[in-house]
Amino acid sequence: MGEASAVNAIQLFRTIVDNPIMRRILRGFSKHCDKDGGNRLEIALELIVGVRKKACFKCQISKKILAPIIRVAAKGFGVPDSKMKEKFADPAWRRGLVNVIRGIGWFGVRHPFVPGAPFQIVWNITKACNLKCIHCYESAGGKKDPDELSTEDVLKGIDRLADAGCVILAFSGGEPTIHPDILKFIKHAHQKGIYAAVATNGLAFASRETVKEYKRAGLEFAQISLDAAHAEVHDKFRGVPGAFEKTVKGIKNCVDEGLFVEVAMTITKANYKEMPATVELADKLGARWFMLYNFVPVGRGVEIIDLDLTPDEREQVLTLCWEKMKTMRIDLLSTAPQFAKVAQDIEERNMKLHKESSSRDVVPTHFYNPQLSGQLKRLADFIGGCGAGRFYMSIEPNGDLYPCVFFPHEKQVKVGNLLTDDFEPIWRYNELLWECRDKDKLAENCRSCKYKYTCGGCRARAYNYFHNVCAPDPGCTLNKEYWLKLKNMKNRHVN
Numbered sequence: 327m328g329e330a331s332a333v334n335a336i337q338l339f340r341t342i343v344d345n346p347i348m349r350r351i352l353r354g355f356s357k358h359c360d361k362d363g364g365n366r367l368e369i370a371l372e373l374i375v376g377v378r379k380k381a382c383f384k385c386q387i388s389k390k391i392l393a394p395i396i397r398v399a400a401k402g403f404g405v406p407d408s409k410m411k412e413k414f415a416d417p418a419w420r421r422g423l424v425n426v427i428r429g430i431g432w433f434g435v436r437h438p439f440v441p442g443a444p445f446q447i448v449w450n451i452t453k454a455c456n457l458k459c460i461h462c463y464e465s466a467g468g469k470k471d472p473d474e475l476s477t478e479d480v481l482k483g484i485d486r487l488a489d490a491g492c493v494i495l496a497f498s499g500g501e502p503t504i505h506p507d508i509l510k511f512i513k514h515a516h517q518k519g520i521y522a523a524v525a526t527n528g529l530a531f532a533s534r535e536t537v538k539e540y541k542r543a544g545l546e547f548a549q550i551s552l553d554a555a556h557a558e559v560h561d562k563f564r565g566v567p568g569a570f571e572k573t574v575k576g577i578k579n580c581v582d583e584g585l586f587v588e589v590a591m592t593i594t595k596a597n598y599k600e601m602p603a604t605v606e607l608a609d610k611l612g613a614r615w616f617m618l619y620n621f622v623p624v625g626r627g628v629e630i631i632d633l634d635l636t637p638d639e640r641e642q643v644l645t646l647c648w649e650k651m652k653t654m655r656i657d658l659l660s661t662a663p664q665f666a667k668v669a670q671d672i673e674e675r676n677m678k679l680h681k682e683s684s685s686r687d688v689v690p691t692h693f694y695n696p697q698l699s700g701q702l703k704r705l706a707d708f709i710g711g712c713g714a715g716r717f718y719m720s721i722e723p724n725g726d727l728y729p730c731v732f733f734p735h736e737k738q739v740k741v742g743n744l745l746t747d748d749f750e751p752i753w754r755y756n757e758l759l760w761e762c763r764d765k766d767k768l769a770e771n772c773r774s775c776k777y778k779y780t781c782g783g784c785r786a787r788a789y790n791y792f793h794n795v796c797a798p799d800p801g802c803t804l805n806k807e808y809w810l811k812l813k814n815m816k817n818r819h820v821n
């Protein structure tokens with residue numbers, strides 16, 4: 327299928343679904359069906375892909391409406407029918423598609439896109455930790471907080487997230503593996519059809535038996551932090567000698583047990599030169615993704631704010647990352663949304679020089695590198711950059727909700743509590759979440775930047791430096807004047 331006809335199909339898809347009548351119908355059909363025990367759209371999809379044979383009359387109608395829309399969308403993305411059925415046999419994919427459809431129903435086809443519920447939630451399940459990392463956003467330590475939710479309340483919270491339509495739930499901390507009931511939580515999320523992940527320092531996974539237990543519980547994805555390719559640099563960051571060795575073993579064990587493994591490295595002035603060697607190590611260990619974490623001055627990170635990279639240093643490391651990806655098996659991503667700007671600049675330059683893209687047909691985004699070519703790269707505007715409050719949200723050990731884990735625990739940016747508030751109205755109407763999502767609300771220079779939909783700046787860095795969620799991200803070369811201003815201020819604002 328040619329790109330022009332693919333784009334036409336996408337436009338046709340937009341015309342079909344992005345109008346008030348169809349959006350109303352989609353909202354109506356995205357409700358819970360008591361007879362069939364699930365979201366009506368999810369049940370319709372089960373009927374379409376054949377994993378369910380019978381359903382009530384209303385779910386059958388929902389299938390009749392959904393089937394042609396899915397066909398047009400699949401055509402737009404150049405996916406054959408058989409491939410689509412194969413993908414959507416997986417409950418996480420079905421949940422993802424339902425989330426997109428509900429997003430269209432509630433919010434229309436926006437730039438960037440807002441789904442019907444967060445695609446990913448990171449739940450800091452405990453503040454207890456077995457390491458003492460100098461850059462910890464959670465200021466986690468040895469003990470748990472006194473107000474952490476009970477096991478029963480966490481399970482109730484998972485039910486609420488499942489009902490709202492969340493797709494991925496990543497347990498983080500502190501260190502999630504030292505929570506006594508973590509396996510119970512993973513199992514429960516998995517049984518609810520949620521894709522279960524952990525973000526861990528990997529020490530517990532140095533035991534292969536432990537990895538097997540997690541896998542049996544339903545764990546599918548492990549993000550393991552590794553801040554350097556050399557033990558002395560990693561251990562200095564992590565505050566405990568011997569951590570490196572166990573973490574590397576943990577990565578290997580997870581790979582060997584067939585988990586999807588992402589190695590995460592937080593970059594600061596103290597370790598960014600280690601990036602190429604750390605990518606190579608992660609590649610050698612068999613990890614699928616390497617995620618370059620942007621440093622955000624929050625939690626204990628405030629104490630090492632002077633280790634934040636300058637805009638030029640960040641651009642250099644992201645450029646190196648993009649260039650490196652062309653030669654590696656492992657996929658490289660970054661939580662620095664400027665990765666999209668850097669990659670687009672490089673590719674535009676290459677196009678001018680060689681008249682064609684010299685790179686893999688990849689559109690870098692904050693959490694995902696979809697392989698799209700030519701005009702389909704326009705889809706990057708929908709996927710967008712910073713996902714805070716848009717694709718993504720975070721939960722604290724006491725159930726408090728924030729747009730992203732890198733926001734400070736201040737009442738100005740707390741958007742509610744999972745146990746005491748109704749989740750869905752927060753997602754639909756909360757003002758702060760809309761400030762994070764709406765890129766036309768950004769302050770200069772992000773506001774008039776041509777990358778605002780694919781990057782948009784890190785809203786957590788903006789908030790932690792300027793106490794304003796719409797402020798410019800001072801870590802970008804296009805915002806250098808703000809970085810210099812901060813440098814010259816004696817008491818720059820950080821929390």
Ligand code: SF4
Nearest residue numbers: 772775781782783802
């Ligand atoms: S100015 Fe803002 S939106 Fe533009 S690239 Fe920089 S951080 Fe991203």
Ligand code: SF4
Nearest residue numbers: 712714730784785786
């Ligand atoms: S605020 Fe946005 S860019 Fe920054 S870490 Fe959170 S989701 Fe990523």
